[in-house]
Amino acid sequence: MELYLIPTTGQYTTVKLPITLVSARSPLEMSDVVEKLQLSTPQIAFNGNLTFTQNQFGLQILDKNTLNSEIVFQILNYVSSEFPKVSLNWYSLAHWYTNKQDKGTFIQKALTVLEPRIKTFDGQSEIYKIMMIVFDQNELHQLQNQLNQLEIPNIAIQQSGQWYLEITSDKRTKANAVQSILNDEALDFTQIAAIGDGHNDIPLLKAAGLAIAVDNANPEVKKHVKMVVAKNTEHGVAEAISAINTLNEQVI
CATH class of the missing domain: 3.40.50.1000 (HAD superfamily/HAD-like)
Structure with a gap:
């Protein structure tokens, strides 16, 4: 989930409790x-x-636990070909990548105040997550079903929000x-x-x-x-x- 640890004063504060943020985010x-x-x-x-x-x-x-590079290639190519309107993003430890600027990337930029690197995947970076942003719920469910039907090993496919479908390793x-x-x-x-x-x-x-x-x-x-x-x-x-x-x- 997206965490806003801000009291009603509008200021961030330190707390005595040990806190671990547990997130789909990078x-x-x-x-x-x-x-x-x-x-x-x-x-x-x-x-x-x-x-x-x-x-x-x-x-x-x-x-x-990262995703296998060949699997990343397979998923990115499949989604780009079969679902060209889907906003396609992937994450290394230090960078956010996308193949094009679209509605999804603009929303993410507004939410995170980060800037993606626009490029094709070259297999040189360790990738932790592929994130797809789909604004049509029927298309999102169709995408999820078809990805599941591919039976790609060692991945977990999860919906993390109304518009978000994410793929990570299934090891954790x-x-x-x-x-x-x-x-x-x-x-x-x-x-x-x-x-x-x-x-x-x-x-x-x-x-x-x-x-x-x-x-x-x-x-x-x-x-x-x-x-x-x-x-x-x-x-x-x-x-x-x-x-x-x-x-x-x-x-x-």
Whole structure:
């Protein structure tokens, strides 16, 4: 999900709780929040396929799973040929790539304040994620079905938002990437809270001791939570963190 960890004052703040952002996004798109909240804990990107910490010197990679280059070629060529109207994007550790400027890339630029590199895939970069933006729901479902029918090995195909279909390695999910961090800290899922809004958050929400959804979450997501807070654009995450702090104080 997209996280806005901003209290009602409109200012970013540091918090005492250990926070891990668990996202489909790239580290580039998470960096600003990590820096402003001064998070030194492990962070999770690309739907669980990259775990990293961030400091003043850059990123320290703790775990990674990339897509096979031949598979990237296959998917990009297939989508470009069979679904030419789909906005096609792919991500390395440090860059966002696309084959053309279109409505999807303009929306992403507005959301992330990042600029894509326009080029064809040359196989020289390690790719973590292919992201397709499809504004017609029927076409999105058709694309997802046809990609599934290709039975490409070692990939996970997930819808991460109303318009977004994403492909990453199937070696990790958000939930088992979090499990690895919990193992290192000698914790279990019953001791954590998770906040989500999309289909790809459901396994993590089902496992967490306290599952929270923002109000703009998909209705299916809300079936798996114990608490619903305000929309993420209306400081819902800050509201959730405040509630978690209150619960912790009561336990203590």
